[in-house]
Amino acid sequence: MAVCFFERLLFSCLVLVVVCAKAELGNTVGCIEREREALLRFKHGLVDDYGILSSWDTRDCCQWKGVQCSNHTGQVVGLYLQEGSLRGEISPSLLELELLTHLDLSFNDFEGSSIPPFLASLPKIQYLILSDANFTGRLPSQFGNLSNLLSLDLSGNYHLHSGNLEWLSHLSSLRHLDLNSVNLSKAIHWSQAINKLPSLIHLNLRHCSLPPLTTPSLSPVNFSAPLAFLDLSWNDLTSSIYSWLFNFPTTLIHFDLSLNADLNGSIPEAFGNMSSLEYLDISQNQLQGSIPDAFGNMSSLTYFDLSSNQLQGSIPDTVGNMASLEELYLHDNKLEGEIPKSLSNLCHLQKLALQSNNLSGQLPQDLLACANDTLEILYLSYNQFTGSVPDLIGFSSLRVLYLGYNQLNGTLPTSIGHLTKLQWLDIGSNSLQGVISEAHLFHLSDLHTLDLSSNSLTFNMSLEWVPPFQLFSLALTSCQLGPHFPSWLRTQKQLKDLDISNSNISDVIPNWFWNLTSPIYTFNISNNQIIGNLPNLTSKFDQPLYIDMSSNYLEGSIPQLPSDLALLDLSNNKFSGSISLLCTVSKSYLVYLDLSNNLLSGVLPHCQKQWKSLTVLNLENNQFYGKIPKSFGSMQSIQTLHLRNNNLIGELPSSLKKCKCLSFIDLAKNGLSGKIPPWIGGNLPNLMVLNLRSNNFSGSISLELCQLKKIQILDLSSNNILGSIPRCLSNFTAMTKKGNLTIAYNYDSLHNSFLSDAPWSYVDSELVKWKGREFEYKNTLGLVKSIDLSSNKITGEIPKEVTDLLELVSLNFSRNNLTGLIPTTIGQLKSLDVLDLSQNQLIGEIPSGLSEIDRLSTLDLSYNNLSGKIP
Ligand SMILES: *[C@@H]1O[C@H](CO)[C@@H](O)[C@H](O)[C@H]1NC(C)=O
Ligand SMILES: *[C@@H]1O[C@H](CO)[C@@H](O)[C@H](O)[C@H]1NC(C)=O
Ligand SMILES: *[C@@H]1O[C@H](CO)[C@@H](O)[C@H](O)[C@H]1NC(C)=O
Ligand SMILES: *[C@@H]1O[C@H](CO)[C@@H](O)[C@H](O)[C@H]1NC(C)=O
Ligand SMILES: *[C@@H]1O[C@H](CO)[C@@H](O)[C@H](O)[C@H]1NC(C)=O
Ligand SMILES: *[C@@H]1O[C@H](CO)[C@@H](O)[C@H](O)[C@H]1NC(C)=O
Ligand SMILES: *[C@@H]1O[C@H](CO)[C@@H](O)[C@H](O)[C@H]1NC(C)=O
Ligand SMILES: *[C@@H]1O[C@H](CO)[C@@H](O)[C@H](O)[C@H]1NC(C)=O
Ligand SMILES: *[C@@H]1O[C@H](CO)[C@@H](O)[C@H](O)[C@H]1NC(C)=O
Ligand SMILES: *[C@@H]1O[C@H](CO)[C@@H](O)[C@H](O)[C@H]1NC(C)=O
Numbered sequence: 001m002a003v004c005f006f007e008r009l010l011f012s013c014l015v016l017v018v019v020c021a022k023a024e025l026g027n028t029v030g031c032i033e034r035e036r037e038a039l040l041r042f043k044h045g046l047v048d049d050y051g052i053l054s055s056w057d058t059r060d061c062c063q064w065k066g067v068q069c070s071n072h073t074g075q076v077v078g079l080y081l082q083e084g085s086l087r088g089e090i091s092p093s094l095l096e097l098e099l100l101t102h103l104d105l106s107f108n109d110f111e112g113s114s115i116p117p118f119l120a121s122l123p124k125i126q127y128l129i130l131s132d133a134n135f136t137g138r139l140p141s142q143f144g145n146l147s148n149l150l151s152l153d154l155s156g157n158y159h160l161h162s163g164n165l166e167w168l169s170h171l172s173s174l175r176h177l178d179l180n181s182v183n184l185s186k187a188i189h190w191s192q193a194i195n196k197l198p199s200l201i202h203l204n205l206r207h208c209s210l211p212p213l214t215t216p217s218l219s220p221v222n223f224s225a226p227l228a229f230l231d232l233s234w235n236d237l238t239s240s241i242y243s244w245l246f247n248f249p250t251t252l253i254h255f256d257l258s259l260n261a262d263l264n265g266s267i268p269e270a271f272g273n274m275s276s277l278e279y280l281d282i283s284q285n286q287l288q289g290s291i292p293d294a295f296g297n298m299s300s301l302t303y304f305d306l307s308s309n310q311l312q313g314s315i316p317d318t319v320g321n322m323a324s325l326e327e328l329y330l331h332d333n334k335l336e337g338e339i340p341k342s343l344s345n346l347c348h349l350q351k352l353a354l355q356s357n358n359l360s361g362q363l364p365q366d367l368l369a370c371a372n373d374t375l376e377i378l379y380l381s382y383n384q385f386t387g388s389v390p391d392l393i394g395f396s397s398l399r400v401l402y403l404g405y406n407q408l409n410g411t412l413p414t415s416i417g418h419l420t421k422l423q424w425l426d427i428g429s430n431s432l433q434g435v436i437s438e439a440h441l442f443h444l445s446d447l448h449t450l451d452l453s454s455n456s457l458t459f460n461m462s463l464e465w466v467p468p469f470q471l472f473s474l475a476l477t478s479c480q481l482g483p484h485f486p487s488w489l490r491t492q493k494q495l496k497d498l499d500i501s502n503s504n505i506s507d508v509i510p511n512w513f514w515n516l517t518s519p520i521y522t523f524n525i526s527n528n529q530i531i532g533n534l535p536n537l538t539s540k541f542d543q544p545l546y547i548d549m550s551s552n553y554l555e556g557s558i559p560q561l562p563s564d565l566a567l568l569d570l571s572n573n574k575f576s577g578s579i580s581l582l583c584t585v586s587k588s589y590l591v592y593l594d595l596s597n598n599l600l601s602g603v604l605p606h607c608q609k610q611w612k613s614l615t616v617l618n619l620e621n622n623q624f625y626g627k628i629p630k631s632f633g634s635m636q637s638i639q640t641l642h643l644r645n646n647n648l649i650g651e652l653p654s655s656l657k658k659c660k661c662l663s664f665i666d667l668a669k670n671g672l673s674g675k676i677p678p679w680i681g682g683n684l685p686n687l688m689v690l691n692l693r694s695n696n697f698s699g700s701i702s703l704e705l706c707q708l709k710k711i712q713i714l715d716l717s718s719n720n721i722l723g724s725i726p727r728c729l730s731n732f733t734a735m736t737k738k739g740n741l742t743i744a745y746n747y748d749s750l751h752n753s754f755l756s757d758a759p760w761s762y763v764d765s766e767l768v769k770w771k772g773r774e775f776e777y778k779n780t781l782g783l784v785k786s787i788d789l790s791s792n793k794i795t796g797e798i799p800k801e802v803t804d805l806l807e808l809v810s811l812n813f814s815r816n817n818l819t820g821l822i823p824t825t826i827g828q829l830k831s832l833d834v835l836d837l838s839q840n841q842l843i844g845e846i847p848s849g850l851s852e853i854d855r856l857s858t859l860d861l862s863y864n865n866l867s868g869k870i871p
Pocket of ligand 6: 515
């Protein structure tokens with residue numbers, strides 16, 4: 001039996017020195033019967049699902065798992081029952097363990113019970129570890145009686161709270177306090193309580209909802225604790241914290257003030273005096289102003305994080321003085337200027353992240369010269385760096401290189417191919433030119449992510465090339481890859497994301513590609529000249545989320561698809577036949593389905609019940625016929641519905657009422673009939689675009705339609721609509737106000753969080769008949785406000801309320817049977833670009849107000865009985 005003697009040394013931090021000496025002691029001291037019984041009662045109170053305490057039945061309780069006894073008296077001194085998944089109650093029998101100094105019950109599950117206050121009566125307890133044990137409720141203030149306590153850890157009990165920390169101030173021996181995730185939002189005087197702990201070395205108050213210091217607590221404190229570790233991250237602190245903080249500048253080694261969303265203002269220079277700091281994190285706040293020069297004084301700093309603030313100005317030269325720096329994070333700020341030359345002095349730098357700023361200038365050859373052996377991660381993407389990609393030869397540890405979204409030009413140096421540790425290489429969206437050859441990738445055997453998209457690069461690999469790597473993610477958008485489908489992909493057995501869109505491939509997708517065994521998540525081959533048919537895809541992808549094969553020359557029928565598909569874009573191809581196989585997409589992940597501009601036909605399938613998440617459905621410009629199925633009303637999330645230019649007939653199913661999210665409906669150029677359903681007005685409050693042009697709708701325009709407050713484009717032209725124009729159309733408020741309502745969906749923000757890796761957005765387009773021609777509006781769509789009722793059988797007068805729609809850009813009432821006068825207030829429509837009232841039976845004077853509309857470029861009043869001058 002080995003005997004260990006513990007000796008505690010107190011330094012600037014706690015050091016536990018364990019001196020172990022082996023000796024044969026025999027069984028001289030054993031367990032004390034009274035304590036054995038106390039432990040058994042303790043065990044009895046617990047629920048031990050996994051038999052953690054199964055050894056607790058022998059004679060000598062000192063041999064039981066988790067029990068530590070004094071080697072001199074046989075009394076229990078420690079109970080280490082962490083990570084036992086124990087449940088149940090903690091028995092007060094523990095109080096009989098008179099010498100218990102160490103109690104660790106962390107990572108068990110006390111099922112939301114409160115911490116038993118009797119623990120505060122354990123007379124000798126020094127280490128009380130109750131973290132991550134699912135305790136809730138109020139923290140017992142009796143803990144203030146534990147005057148021998150050296151270490152208290154209650155972290156990770158998410159529903160534990162303490163109204164004040166007054167009890168803490170009695171724990172004069174306390175060195176280590178961890179209340180991470182305990183709710184202290186009511187403990188407004190928390191700092192005073194901490195001030196009374198003279199021995200405190202380690203303080204963790206992360207995620208405690210700590211309130212800001214109030215002015216009274218700013219009173220000068222004589223804080224003498226040798227505090228070395230302080231974590232105040234993820235709280236509600238403001239800059240009033242600084243006056244307290246700067247009382248212990250010389251002892252702190254680790255300081256974290258990140259994630260305090262209300263912490264704004266500039267960074268105090270006084271940080272520069274914290275000369276012993278090794279770890280400083282003040283990221284993810286709202287800090288403004290520039291980085292103080294004084295930071296250069298922190299020569300012990302190894303970890304420095306100012307990322308995700310609003311910092312401006314340039315990176316100070318003095319950062320180069322932080323000679324110990326290993327990790328520097330300044331990303332996601334508004335920093336400008338060049339990378340200071342002094343960074344080349346940092347010889348221990350391992351991780352440098354400067355992405356998403358406004359940094360500019362060239363990346364010099366000796367950029368991080370001294371870190372050539374140590375640098376592992378270099379993030380410089382999303383800035384405005386110019387010039388060529390630096391030659392990083394000799395950076396033998398580099399694993400991650402992100403240079404994407406800059407303005408780098410020239411060719412890619414082949415020395416990249418010697419970075420043998422490289423795993424991620426992203427230089428997409430720059431202005432690089434030239435040829436990528438096997439040499440560029442020659443030694444990159446660890447590479448798993450390669451993005452060279454959106455440059456002007458040509459791939460020139462031999463047909464037999466066997467890359468040294470197995471990629472997870474490959475993005476070569478807009479590279480010159482073709483004309484053949486890249487045969488080296490055949491060697492890649494682990495691909496998850498593949499984007500070879502717009503890369504000049506005019507080939508079939510080879511059979512072997514469909515046999516790749518890897519679970520592809522995203523697959524984008526759009527905008528090529530790929531020909532051929534698609535095979536049955538059900539078993540070809542393991543977990544496909546996103547398939548984009550749009551804008552190719554694919555033909556044949558739409559094959560059977562994997563059931564858990566989320567995005568499918570097969571638009572702009574030559575697919576034909578029915579789409580009934582689509583119903584196999586059944587797992588309700590589908591959010592986006594675009595089959596537009598093909599030669600598809602048949603009736604629309606009835607399987608929309610399983611498409612609860614579908615947001616965009618585009619089937620326009622095909623040859624579908626028959627009615628719109630009732631089941632369309634089951635698409636609860638649908639926002640955009642495009643069925644334009646098919647051969648659909650019948651009435652709109654009233655089940656569409658249930659699709660409350662609809663903001664865009666385009667059913668133009670079909671044979672739909674019946675009255676324009678009044679429920680559109682009352683049930684689709686988000687509708688911004690309604691296009692029913694060129695159908696057989698009849699009847700009059702019902703007043704209910706006036707409830708479409710958000711409508712921006714209303715096109716009912718070329719139908720058989722009768723009756724008069726309702727006066728209430730002045731209720732189309734979106735047409736009365738300035739405003740840029742955009743109909744754009746960012747799939748990041750859609751509820752489908754599994755798509756967060758697909759930075760993919762979709763902007764609706766709409767064909768608006770504009771000056772006699774159809775134009776496609778994409779990004780400007782939000783600005784177009786138009787009403788088109790032309791080519792119907794509408795009678796009566798033009799209601800003067802139309803002229804309340806002040807932001808109208810286009811108004812077309814031509815080819816009807818309108819009578820009466822043109823409203824004299826028409827001149828109010830100052831944004832009007834097109835006004836067409838031709839081929840009606842309007843009479844009277846042409847209102848002089850028309851001449852006040854500067855923007856008016858098309859005015860047609862012909863074939864009426866108007867008199868006066870055309871302005
Ligand atoms: C008692 O001896 C055992 C075995 O040598 C050792 O593991 C343990 O740490 C000792 N206990 C104390 C409290 O010193
Ligand atoms: C905590 O306890 C509650 C109440 O028994 C239980 O519902 C919950 O799942 C537990 N939480 C954890 C993380 O074990
Ligand atoms: C803590 O101490 C106070 C006063 O010293 C006493 O009244 C109280 O009973 C003690 N609580 C416990 C749980 O020992
Ligand atoms: C790294 O840089 C140092 C000094 O800048 C140089 O002496 C050394 O040769 C470089 N190492 C490599 C592998 O290039
Ligand atoms: C790269 O861009 C810089 C300007 O940023 C220009 O001076 C230089 O000529 C360009 N080099 C190449 C090879 O195009
Ligand atoms: C693909 O797999 C199918 C079925 O396993 C097999 O018949 C075919 O030969 C394979 N094709 C290639 C090119 O490996
Ligand atoms: C597609 O393949 C799956 C699985 O291999 C099979 O069950 C299904 O019948 C096939 N579908 C068609 C239309 O061939
Ligand atoms: C038009 O709006 C007004 C004011 O909001 C409202 O009282 C009226 O009922 C609306 N008319 C119609 C037909 O919706
Ligand atoms: C309208 O919004 C779009 C998309 O957000 C934007 O691109 C465009 O510049 C905006 N136009 C105006 C005039 O604000
Ligand atoms: C318009 O009215 C006239 C007479 O009132 C009628 O002859 C004509 O057929 C009508 N035109 C339409 C398109 O309804």
